[in-house]
Amino acid sequence: MRIDLDLSLGHTKKSSNWELLYSIYGALVILIVRNVSQKYIFTKIGFRLGLRQIGMKKAPHDATLEKAYSLSKKWKLDRVRGLAKQLDVSEEEIESWLKLRSAQDRPSVLTKFCESSWRCCYYASAWTAAVLIVWDKPWFWDLDQCWSDFLDQTVTRDVWWHIMLSLSFYLSELMSLYFDVKRKDFWPMFIHHVATVVLLFFGWKCHLFRIFIAALVLLDGTDILLELTKIMIYLRHNRMYFITFFTFLFVWIVARLVYFPFWVVKSYAKDAPRILPFLRDYSVYYIILTLILILLILNCIWTFFILKMARDILFTDKPYRDSRSDSDDN
Incomplete structure (x- = not known):
C-alpha cells in the first residue's frame, strides 16, 4: 500500500480511507496535550487567579x-x-x-476551571482557523457550490487539516467523557459526540468536507462563549459572566437555531437533492440526514435549559447554574 505523507498546506488531494487512522493518533495526542496543559498551565493560572484545590475529608472505607x-x-x-x-x-x-x-x-472549582479553559482554548483556535480557511472560499458564501462538481471535488490541505483535527478532538472528547467532571447531560453529550464523529467520518467518505466545515464555523463559535461564561462563574466575576452569558445566548440562538437549520441543514436536506437527484437513491444520505437532525434536536433541548438559566438570572435570586453541562454539584 502506498502512503502519501505530504501534509503541506495549500494543495489539493483526494481523500483516502487510511487517512482516518490519523484521527485516532490525533485523539491520543490531544488527550496528552490536554492533560499536560491542564496540570502544568491551567492549574497554575487558576492558582494565580485565586482558585485553590481544597482537600476533602474522606469517608472511612466500608x-x-x-x-x-x-x-x-x-x-x-x-x-x-x-x-x-x-x-x-x-x-x-x-x-x-x-x-x-x-x-x-465532587470536582473542585479549580478542576472545572481547568477543563473549561482547555475547551475554550481549543474552540477559539479551531473557530479562528475555520474562519480563516473559509473566508475566501466561494462555496462558504453560496452553499449551492458545495454540491457543484460533487464527485470530482478535491479537498484543499487547509480543509483536510481542519476536518482531521476536528475529528481527532471529538474522538478525544468521547474518550474523556468517562473521567471528566460528571455532568447532568452525560448521555446527550455522549450522543452528540458519537453523532459528530460519525458525521465527520461520513463527511470524509462522501465528499462532504465543504458543508461540514461550514457547520463547524457555526457550532464551534458558540462553545467558545459557553466555556468563557463558565470560567467567569468559577472566578466569581459576576458582571463579566452576565455579559458573556447573554452574549452566548444571543449567538447560540442565531447560530444553532437559525443559521444551522435554515442554512446548513436546508442545504443538505433540500438543495443537495435538487442539484444532485441521485443522492436520494443512497441510504447513506438518509443516515447522514438523521444524524444531523439528532444534533438539531439536541440543540433545541439545550436551548430549553439555557433559557431557564436566563430566566433565573433575570427574575430570581438563584446563583448561576449550568444546567446544560455542569455537574449536579456545581
Whole structure:
C-alpha cells in the first residue's frame, strides 16, 4: 500500500480511507496535550487567579457501603435504614458517610476551571482557523457550490487539516467523557459526540468536507462563549459572566437555531437533492440526514435549559447554574 505523507498546506488531494487512522493518533495526542496543559498551565493560572484545590475529608472505607454506593449514589430512606440495620449503626452515621463519600466525587472549582479553559482554548483556535480557511472560499458564501462538481471535488490541505483535527478532538472528547467532571447531560453529550464523529467520518467518505466545515464555523463559535461564561462563574466575576452569558445566548440562538437549520441543514436536506437527484437513491444520505437532525434536536433541548438559566438570572435570586453541562454539584 502506498502512503502519501505530504501534509503541506495549500494543495489539493483526494481523500483516502487510511487517512482516518490519523484521527485516532490525533485523539491520543490531544488527550496528552490536554492533560499536560491542564496540570502544568491551567492549574497554575487558576492558582494565580485565586482558585485553590481544597482537600476533602474522606469517608472511612466500608466494603458494604462502597458496594451500595457503586450501585446508586442517591439513597432513599428505606435504603439508609436497611444499611443501618445491616451494619448495626445509626441512620445518621449512614447519612454522614454518604455525604462524605459524595463530596469525594465532587470536582473542585479549580478542576472545572481547568477543563473549561482547555475547551475554550481549543474552540477559539479551531473557530479562528475555520474562519480563516473559509473566508475566501466561494462555496462558504453560496452553499449551492458545495454540491457543484460533487464527485470530482478535491479537498484543499487547509480543509483536510481542519476536518482531521476536528475529528481527532471529538474522538478525544468521547474518550474523556468517562473521567471528566460528571455532568447532568452525560448521555446527550455522549450522543452528540458519537453523532459528530460519525458525521465527520461520513463527511470524509462522501465528499462532504465543504458543508461540514461550514457547520463547524457555526457550532464551534458558540462553545467558545459557553466555556468563557463558565470560567467567569468559577472566578466569581459576576458582571463579566452576565455579559458573556447573554452574549452566548444571543449567538447560540442565531447560530444553532437559525443559521444551522435554515442554512446548513436546508442545504443538505433540500438543495443537495435538487442539484444532485441521485443522492436520494443512497441510504447513506438518509443516515447522514438523521444524524444531523439528532444534533438539531439536541440543540433545541439545550436551548430549553439555557433559557431557564436566563430566566433565573433575570427574575430570581438563584446563583448561576449550568444546567446544560455542569455537574449536579456545581
